[in-house]
Amino acid sequence: MAIEGIDLIKAASFLGAGLAMGLGAIGPGVGEGMVGAKACEAIGKNPGEAGLLTRTMLVGQAVSESTGIYSLVIALLLLFVV
Amino acid sequence: MLNDIESWVKVAAFAGAGLSMGLGAIGAAIGEGFAAAKANDAIARSPDSSGDIFKLMLVGQAVAETAAIFALVIGVILLFSNFSAAAPISVAALLGAGICMGFGAMGSGVGSGFPAGEACEGVSRQPAVKGNLTTNMLIGSAVSQTPAIFAMVVSFMLMFINYSGAPLHPTSAALLGAGFATGLAAIGSGLGSGLAAGASCQGSARQPLTSANVTIIMLVGQAVAQTPSIFGLLISFVLMFKSYAPSETLAASIALVSAGLCIGFGGIGPGVGNGMTAQSAVGWVARNVRQEAVLMRTMLVGQAVSQSTAIYAMVIALALIFLI
Structure with missing residues (x-):
């Protein structure tokens, strides 16, 4: 297997893309799950506020999602731009 | 020495067997320990039901053990099969099989311990039910084993497809x-x-x-939590069955x-979060x-959002396979 400079750079960027998105998905996945868990708990305790609680849950999850989107952006940049 | 393919295939098979059993033992041991700890708690609380609790603990632990037994089976096959039609490609296939089963048994082993422990504690609270x-525990832990079964299927395919x-x-x-795809993705789903x-x-x-x-909402929740491991299985199948143009570049290999x-x-x-x-x-x-109804709806919405990062990962994986 002949390894040249440009080949090595491409290989590194592909590996980087996979690891960026793969490892980057762990945090938001767990974090958003915790938000969902607490929202279910709160609705169980106080069903009257279900609408407000669902809205708050979605906003919280959206913020937590941002790190996953950063990972996606970096992975796409590594794949198609670098 | 480097060209002795038969030895290299053996090296891969033995290393795969070690990884399979070594990694695969982690989860089941933790899960069974959790069940035993809860059973002790439960017996201390109501010593009168100690016989029932003890039996339930053993049944629950037996289910949690399944994942480790899968790893043992794959390990033994890797150790004692004679992969005589040894081609250089078997090195990667056998190593992949070991890695897949080893990681794949982790989550299911830990996950199956939770229903076993909680059921023991439940019997100490309400011996009448x-x-x-027991039924609930068996259904719940059987579903938790699914990711380990996916990993076993992929391991068998890697070992025996020519x-x-x-x-x-x-x-x-x-x-x-x-x-890697099925093995690692099974961790979260099994635990979740x-x-x-x-x-x-x-x-x-x-x-x-x-x-x-x-029981109904448990099954719905588990089904959604199972999704990331199904994504992993899907990517594994794509990787195993796509036909590749020969390429000597490092980049083409690393991308896969x-x-x-x-x-x-x-x-x-996402598996753990769901x-x-x-x-x-x-x-x-x-x-x-x-x-x-409202709890089910909130759960599904919350899980769907948490699932999105697994979908991003799948998109990037598919891009790495098909667009590069």
Whole structure:
């Protein structure tokens, strides 16, 4: 297997893309799950506020999602731009 | 020495066997320890039911053991099979099989311990619903085993499909990637499904009348938590069955391994997160069964958002496989 400079750079960027998105998905996945868990708990305790609680849950999850989107952006940049 | 293919295939088979059993033992041991700890708690609380609790603990631990037994089976096959039609590509395939089963047994082993422990504690609270709890525990822990079964299926395919006609270079990497994809993605789903199953055993012991509702929401929650491992399985199948043009470049190989790592790691978080959401929803359906519909809806919305990162990981993995 002949390894040249440009080949090595491409290989590194592909590996980087996979690891960026793969490892980057762990945090938001767990974090958003915790938000969902607490929202279910709160609705169980106080069903009257279900609408407000669902809205708050979605906003919280959206913020937590941002790190996953950063990972996606970096992975796409590594794949198609670098 | 470097050209002695038969020895290298043996090296891969033995290393794979070690990884399979070594990694595969972690989860089941933790899960069974959790079950035993809860059983001790339960017996201390109500020594009169100690016989029932002891039996339930053993049944629950036997289910949790399944994942480790899968790893043992794969390990033994790797050790003692005579992979005589040894082609250079078997090196990657056998190593991938070991990695897949080793990681794949982790989550299911831990996850199946949760329903076993909670069921033991439940019997100490409500000895009268023992039968119901046992059924619930068995259903919940059987679903938690699914990711380990996916990993076993992929391991068997990697060991026994004949790849000798495929071009060595990108295909080796694809087979290694296939092992990583299903193996790693199974960790989160196994653990998450177990969390939901544990909550359902706890809930049906506290509120025996809600037992049917609790089991239903548990199964829905577990099914969603299972999704990341299905994504992993899908990517593994794509990696195993796509036909590759021969390529000697490093980049082509690394892209395929990276696709497996991407969906593998990417599935862990959403699997655990979905399980946490399901755990809480199941627990609260038991306590407040009148709100079952709104809890189910909130759980599914919350899980769907948490799932999105696994979908991003799948998109990147597919891009690595098909666009590069």
